[in-house]
Amino acid sequence: MAFPAVEEPPPPPAVLLIRRRLDAAFDAALRQRYRVLDFSASGEPLQDFLANAAALPDPPRAAVVVGGFAARVDAAFLDVAPSLAFVFSTGAGVDHIDLRECARRGVAVANSGTVYSADVADHAVGMLIDVLRRVSAAERFVRGGLWPAAQGEYPLGTKLGGKSVGIIGLGNIGSLIAKSVHDLAAESDVLVVACALNKDTRHIVNKDVLEALGKDGIIINISRGANVDEKELIRALKEGRITGAGLDVFENEPKVPAELFSMDNVVMMNHVAVFTSESRSHVLDTTISNLEAFFSWEPLLTLVLPW
């Protein structure tokens, strides 16, 4: 009589990791649980990398996409990765993922949920205080050694208290709602752009909205650069038709229009509103929890509702 066969534990499931840069801690945590197919480490063109992964005996059913720089998850991507059933975006925004195409093919999409919310909100407040109270401008002045030789009046800032703040943050805004943005701008001193980028919100802050915001108005953009018509923003800043701007994001990152470099009423950052060591560790937890849920056939924790 044969002994019952000792079952080997099943091999860990394969996960595609699509991102531009290495992150040792994130990597190590993923590798502890999954067979990670790492695009940036492969050195291959994306299409080849995906095709090779799809040809494996156990092709990947899940992908983790870090940031929007490495790849767009669109029809071309999904065509060569037919085994995919789940895409997790470590970012809050999913503008690099074609949700319609994912939905059509039954690919679930989840994102980082509220992991970054408090950090990004803090950042918006920080940039607002900076623009109003000229923090970065004063910093340049002092660091440039200009203070001892200063002549005449140093430019005054503007009080924070009493300002009305309008927030464009309705998620997926239909074109019908664009009218409200104009009205919101007209009633606000400060317009915070916090909405998702999609075809309805691209350039939602356009020439008309800037006009409605008016010459005492301030734009804070902590969403995606393309939510604001950058050319019109620069024109409005140049001509004094708005007061200032705090920009964490730009239309063609990491390229920043050179005209902004000489503007003292603009605070610019390199898309770091989400960058804290706390959020870095929190997003890793959220990534793992969603993957665990997916591979256990349980509901995803931070599902993105498509369009």
Added chain:
Amino acid sequence: MAFPAVEEPPPPPAVLLIRRRLDAAFDAALRQRYRVLDFSASGEPLQDFLANAAALPDPPRAAVVVGGFAARVDAAFLDVAPSLAFVFSTGAGVDHIDLRECARRGVAVANSGTVYSADVADHAVGMLIDVLRRVSAAERFVRGGLWPAAQGEYPLGTKLGGKSVGIIGLGNIGSLIAKSVHDLAAESDVLVVACALNKDTRHIVNKDVLEALGKDGIIINISRGANVDEKELIRALKEGRITGAGLDVFENEPKVPAELFSMDNVVMMNHVAVFTSESRSHVLDTTISNLEAFFSWEPLLTLVLPW
């Protein structure tokens, strides 16, 4: 029978104006009500200017002192201005006024009261977010055109939420209380220095307090430079014994120690925490109200309690 003599309106009272720079709006408002004896416009050395004013038939009973750069109101000052009975400081701090000497001679002192409180508090928050979230550092990075060529990991910021903030703001702190500052530092992530500068608070943030604050600690100074031992602060920053600092004030303004210029974890400003157009207009109102009260023998509105 003679007609009763028509009384001429009394001439407006004389007011000394002691400051370094002109401020047209402030000047005009004072001149509407008073005979302004303007030190900075006189071109005279301070002692001569005061002696000439004292020799007038109607010598000044009140002085308005703007900022601490122009003059110290001390025994030497008061000796040549014996007619003075009231000194108004347009600043919140009165460290340039010898309160003990004023009290001894029966000279009342008032300051700007709470005019700047909200602006300075906003500024402290702005600098704190800046230090934690590296706003100015990212600004330099982007403005310097370094973003497109960036390699490797960009340094993470630190989350604002959950930080404990200790505020040194007890006004005139006795030396006995200095022990509490050490304990406050030990229990805080962020130490905001907001107290008056006097002999008890000079270097209240010293080597021991920095040590107690610890290597994750942040100093925000929006009071006076000399409340912090600047040499020890620089040493602690250099050696990584604290995390960062937001400094609106320095020990030898407008001179800033050059060692700070290369530190990315320091946010520096040119003593502008009070500088908003709103506070500028508000302080003018407060100056006039106090002068009106003084010349009408009414209680001063924002009396400074001496030591």
